[in-house]
Amino acid sequence: MKDNLIKENSGPHDQKVIAQKKILDRLLSDLQKRESDIYYSSTMDIAFRLADFIKESKELNSEEHELVDSLSAHDIQIILSYNT
Numbered sequence: 001m002k003d004n005l006i007k008e009n010s011g012p013h014d015q016k017v018i019a020q021k022k023i024l025d026r027l028l029s030d031l032q033k034r035e036s037d038i039y040y041s042s043t044m045d046i047a048f049r050l051a052d053f054i055k056e057s058k059e060l061n062s063e064e065h066e067l068v069d070s071l072s073a074h075d076i077q078i079i080l081s082y083n084t
Contacts, residue, residue, distance in 0.1 A: 016067065017079060019067055020067050020068055020071065020079055021079050021080065023060070023064050023067060023068050024050060024068065024076060024079055024080055025080070027050060027053055027054065027057065027059075027068075028046070028050060028080070030053075030059070031049060031050060031053050035049070043077055044073065044077060046077075047073040047074070047076040047077040047080070048073045050073070050076050051071065051072065051073045051076055054068050054069060054071070055069075
């Protein structure tokens, strides 16, 4: 229900961020399966790992890749609410 409210009341920029967050959440889940030590990493380290993972990933379609490829590690950290 909350996601629907966000989508209905958000502009194009907000919708882009929501789409980026969904992709990043999925990639983070994939990364956690591959790198079990990620749980103990700092939030910035996780963001850097995700940025590298995005660059190397063949699992993203062209639309997904376009949405997240230009994100810096700091952008990723903010989008995933990893600010500490």
